[in-house]
Amino acid sequence: MQQIADSLKVDLIIADPPYNIGYEYDIYNDNRPDEEYLDWTYRWISAAHRLLKDDGSIWIAIGDEYAAEVKYIAQRKVGLHLRNWVIWYYTFGVSCQDKFCRSHTHLLYFVKDPKSFKFRAERIRVPSARRLVYDDARTNPAGRVPDNTWILRPQDIPNCFQPIEDTWYFARVAGTFRERAKFMQCQLPEKLLARIILSCSDPGDIVFDPFVGSGSSLVVAKKLGRRWFGCELSPNYARHAQQRLDLAQVGDPLEGPDDPLLSSPSTPCYLNIEGPNQRQGDYDEQLLIQCFLSVNDGFSVDRLLADPVLSVRFIDACSQAGLPGRPVDWNLALLRLRKQKELRSGCTKRTRLPRQDLEPILFGAEIALRKLLDQGYPSLDYILADPAASIRFDDLARRLAPGRPTWHYRWAALHLRKRAHSKLPSILNAYQEANTILSGNLVLLEPGIESAINEEPSLYYVVQKPGARREPIVVYIGASKYIKPTVVNLVKSRDHLAALCRRPGDLFVKLVPAGSKMSNRELEAFRYAEVQRLRPELNYLAKQSP
Ligand SMILES: C[S@@+](CC[C@H](N)C(=O)[O-])C[C@H]1O[C@@H](n2cnc3c(N)ncnc32)[C@H](O)[C@@H]1O
Numbered sequence: 001m002q003q004i005a006d007s008l009k010v011d012l013i014i015a016d017p018p019y020n021i022g023y024e025y026d027i028y029n030d031n032r033p034d035e036e037y038l039d040w041t042y043r044w045i046s047a048a049h050r051l052l053k054d055d056g057s058i059w060i061a062i063g064d065e066y067a068a069e070v071k072y073i074a075q076r077k078v079g080l081h082l083r084n085w086v087i088w089y090y091t092f093g094v095s096c097q098d099k100f101c102r103s104h105t106h107l108l109y110f111v112k113d114p115k116s117f118k119f120r121a122e123r124i125r126v127p128s129a130r131r132l133v134y135d136d137a138r139t140n141p142a143g144r145v146p147d148n149t150w151i152l153r154p155q156d157i158p159n160c161f162q163p164i165e166d167t168w169y170f171a172r173v174a175g176t177f178r179e180r181a182k183f184m185q186c187q188l189p190e191k192l193l194a195r196i197i198l199s200c201s202d203p204g205d206i207v208f209d210p211f212v213g214s215g216s217s218l219v220v221a222k223k224l225g226r227r228w229f230g231c232e233l234s235p236n237y238a239r240h241a242q243q244r245l246d247l248a249q250v251g252d253p254l255e256g257p258d259d260p261l262l263s264s265p266s267t268p269c270y271l272n273i274e275g276p277n278q279r280q281g282d283y284d285e286q287l288l289i290q291c292f293l294s295v296n297d298g299f300s301v302d303r304l305l306a307d308p309v310l311s312v313r314f315i316d317a318c319s320q321a322g323l324p325g326r327p328v329d330w331n332l333a334l335l336r337l338r339k340q341k342e343l344r345s346g347c348t349k350r351t352r353l354p355r356q357d358l359e360p361i362l363f364g365a366e367i368a369l370r371k372l373l374d375q376g377y378p379s380l381d382y383i384l385a386d387p388a389a390s391i392r393f394d395d396l397a398r399r400l401a402p403g404r405p406t407w408h409y410r411w412a413a414l415h416l417r418k419r420a421h422s423k424l425p426s427i428l429n430a431y432q433e434a435n436t437i438l439s440g441n442l443v444l445l446e447p448g449i450e451s452a453i454n455e456e457p458s459l460y461y462v463v464q465k466p467g468a469r470r471e472p473i474v475v476y477i478g479a480s481k482y483i484k485p486t487v488v489n490l491v492k493s494r495d496h497l498a499a500l501c502r503r504p505g506d507l508f509v510k511l512v513p514a515g516s517k518m519s520n521r522e523l524e525a526f527r528y529a530e531v532q533r534l535r536p537e538l539n540y541l542a543k544q545s546p
Pocket of ligand 1: 016017018019025027028186187210211212213214217233234237
């Protein structure tokens, strides 16, 4: 910051500094004597103050340990003006037995001039009344020590957590992705950052982040059409953030559930399609079945939901028939009726996707599905039923393995689910190489590697080397009889793949030929066993029990 010229001024600073709590960053030492940390805090806040435009704002995220000191330094020593002390309430805090569990972070909102600043309340006010968290024994089992933000049954306070208030509910990224513990557990959610950026800056304004980390604030600034730049001490984190930034485009949708209270992971609101979304009584089932049979062209419910053309026809038919509810309700109701005789007898055509078309895109469909499930979508059925979710799925799958009609990706995901639930032959003992899989023969994912590959059925391991200090890790395991086109797709999408990984690092592939006599089912059994053993972060199958 000291090197930035006086002539460059920014509209908004979002600072999420290290909290001095002993967090394990790759370079920064987060365990300093109090005085040193506070002196450093004073110096970076002063430097930030110098960078701010006269009507600029600065938001500082900080933990309990130093919230009071940071406020004091910013106000009394640097001369900023506090406008809000926001509490970001995230639940799923670390469980404690002998005191109340922490479930919040402080977001201190300062301006340079208390009489001249931007605050665009109209952009963050939303009219909808919230449906609140459902009772769920798994997320809040009886006897758990309560969090330190006390809200006695939020269900009883229908208007709590309005965006205009200073207690904000957003699911923690780490809560959604438990596996994130080792890299950027402290990543801020995009929707939370969007609230700050939308309210305190205008399109075209400059947003600056002095502690970029995984790049979340800059990614959101870019998506929202702001100009952006930042500083990051760790070259490794900076590279990962740059990859995320390269992939983000102005206008891209923000990550994270639309209504965090509705779609936090593991809440049962749409975990089960027989659950609260069910509106059986609302439906005239016969009418729904008639709508289906009038448009399905002899295809199954799965094919109809996978095929955007048939899906739109079905939605039109329901809408014209005057069925109550929204498209997602009609689709979910159709899924519930899927096994009914009448529906089945109307399905006379089978859908076939040849394996040479399926296998090279299967990884794209699997990783897209895994990512949406990690974000809190409850099931593949729900994703296919919800038009907005299925577009997100298509978009991600297509970025990873481009060039196919939409229904191929959705069908590939359905294929995976079927395989996960069907009994596969047990031939694990024959698999000698499993335990030594990471030793040797790792090929960097880069253009041209396919020319050295023999076209034979193989397992492929996508492996990441997150830096000299860390062991390589398997992030995805696939299997294909059409290994060349599969590897070509992997190479093309390597930047997207890297950006989806929890940690930064180059990607490699290791091929394990499985013998040309191996049947499709045997190959899938190998892969499934390996996925169960190594539980890679991008495999959907790793979320399925053996
Ligand atoms: C709490 S993390 C930021 C996380 C970020 N908000 C996100 O969503 O990913 C703090 C970051 O500050 C970086 N850092 C520490 N000291 C720094 C310095 N002097 N200059 C720039 N970055 C620094 C650390 O490497 C770490 O990535």
